[in-house]
Amino acid sequence: MQYRKDRNGTPLSILGYGCMRFTKKGGGIDVDKAEQELLEAYRAGVNYFDTAYLYPGSEAALGEILERNQLREKVRIATKLPQYLIGSRTALERTFQEELSRLRTDYVDYYLMHHMTDVAMWEKLKNVGIIDWIAEKKRSGAIRNIGFSYHGNTENFLRILEDYDWDFCQIQYNYLDEVAQAGKTGLQAAAKRGVPVMIMEPLRGGKLVNMLPEAAKRAMRESGRGWTAAEWGLRWLYDQPEVTVVLSGMNSVEMVRENCRVAADAQANALTDADRETIERIKRAIREREKVGCTGCRYCMPCPKGVDIPGIFRCYNTMFTESKREGRSQFIQTVGLTREPAFASQCVRCGKCEQHCPQSIPIREKLQEADRALRPLPYKLGVGAVRAFLFRQKGK
Numbered sequence: 475m476q477y478r479k480d481r482n483g484t485p486l487s488i489l490g491y492g493c494m495r496f497t498k499k500g501g502g503i504d505v506d507k508a509e510q511e512l513l514e515a516y517r518a519g520v521n522y523f524d525t526a527y528l529y530p531g532s533e534a535a536l537g538e539i540l541e542r543n544q545l546r547e548k549v550r551i552a553t554k555l556p557q558y559l560i561g562s563r564t565a566l567e568r569t570f571q572e573e574l575s576r577l578r579t580d581y582v583d584y585y586l587m588h589h590m591t592d593v594a595m596w597e598k599l600k601n602v603g604i605i606d607w608i609a610e611k612k613r614s615g616a617i618r619n620i621g622f623s624y625h626g627n628t629e630n631f632l633r634i635l636e637d638y639d640w641d642f643c644q645i646q647y648n649y650l651d652e653v654a655q656a657g658k659t660g661l662q663a664a665a666k667r668g669v670p671v672m673i674m675e676p677l678r679g680g681k682l683v684n685m686l687p688e689a690a691k692r693a694m695r696e697s698g699r700g701w702t703a704a705e706w707g708l709r710w711l712y713d714q715p716e717v718t719v720v721l722s723g724m725n726s727v728e729m730v731r732e733n734c735r736v737a738a739d740a741q742a743n744a745l746t747d748a749d750r751e752t753i754e755r756i757k758r759a760i761r762e763r764e765k766v767g768c769t770g771c772r773y774c775m776p777c778p779k780g781v782d783i784p785g786i787f788r789c790y791n792t793m794f795t796e797s798k799r800e801g802r803s804q805f806i807q808t809v810g811l812t813r814e815p816a817f818a819s820q821c822v823r824c825g826k827c828e829q830h831c832p833q834s835i836p837i838r839e840k841l842q843e844a845d846r847a848l849r850p851l852p853y854k855l856g857v858g859a860v861r862a863f864l865f866r867q868k869g870k
């Protein structure tokens with residue numbers, strides 16, 4: 475196993491254990507199976523374990539396994555505050571204590587504000603008193619490092635990053651999402667500030683392994699590397715020195731072994747030009763199924779009406795490269811539930827964006843097409859209801 479350091483110089487295994495995908499059995503987690511897999515990873519040197527309040531049964535299973543094997547002091551636990559459910563300091567404290575109890579510990583090594591999509595979410599937490607609360611927990615040692623996990627657009631990521639002295643952050647990042655969400659821009663901005671970055675969805679929830687078109691598999695074969703599909707995705711990440719830990723939701727011993735093998739071998743700045751060209755071929759093969767040839771360059775931004783043009787096109791494309799459900803789910807996360815609405819329906823057809831698009835995309839027309847696909851009536855009503863609940867105002 476190789477290690478990269480956190481802000482305090484603590485070595486963290488470059489492979490982190492994502493505890494969201496523990497195998498389920500009879501409606502709960504198969505703790506015995508999870509224990510075997512977790513111990514396999516621990517023995518191979520994995521020392522970072524990521525869970526969350528909202529992953530059903532996960533904190534409790536992790537706490538039980540660590541206690542049974544007397545591993546608490548030997549590993550780092552990362553868990554998350556369901557920040558969008560927190561409306562008062564009392565709720566904040568109650569939730570944190572519940573997490574400690576589930577994890578059978580009296581401190582958390584890495585504590586994250588879960589699933590931030592918007593700077594307004596951070597502002598809401600500040601109004602609840604989170605800054606003082608964090609300071610108190612860090613003073614007492616109950617929280618060692620504070621961070622946030624993120625799914626919104628790049629602009630909001632940068633605003634949250636710059637608004638507080640974070641110890642780390644966690645972003646969705648993989649070779650297909652290089653310009654999506656926080657993206658490479660966010661990764662590099664965090665690294666420049668000395669903020670370690672943990673990576674989630676390194677293989678897009680397995681899609682970069684299970685849903686690859688034949689042309690992408692051919693590109694891998696023809697590279698002569700002999701790397702597996704997962705390995706291409708993981709090596710692309712480890713190649714970037716700004717990446718600290720790559721989280722993988724492992725739920726078989728074989729998967730643990732494969733991931734540990736790659737994490738023991740892959741170096742930063744090690745990919746060759748030929749490797750990069752293979753990854754470009756893989757991406758092109760995936761993108762051939764896309765509906766809009768948007769590269770995510772953002773030259774069209776900002777839209778004076780706040781429309782998230784590249785974000786909407788990315789989700790629309792995901793409906794065809796992965797599945798309708800996945801595209802809509804990403805749309806809800808990254809566009810639908812930001813406090814500042816960014817829907818295509820806000821477009822006033824001024825045409826400013828089209829003057830800057832190097833791909834000559836008829837943006838106005840394609841936005842309407844994407845909106846119809848991404849927001850059929852039930853989704854429109856559902857997103858509106860959730861927005862009304864979250865922001866206590868009528869959603870668009």
Ligand code: SF4
Nearest residue numbers: 777821822824825827
């Ligand atoms: S045409 Fe629509 S999307 Fe483009 S800049 Fe104008 S308002 Fe924004």
Ligand code: SF4
Nearest residue numbers: 768769771772774831
């Ligand atoms: S300028 Fe064109 S290609 Fe670039 S992000 Fe905007 S729509 Fe996409």
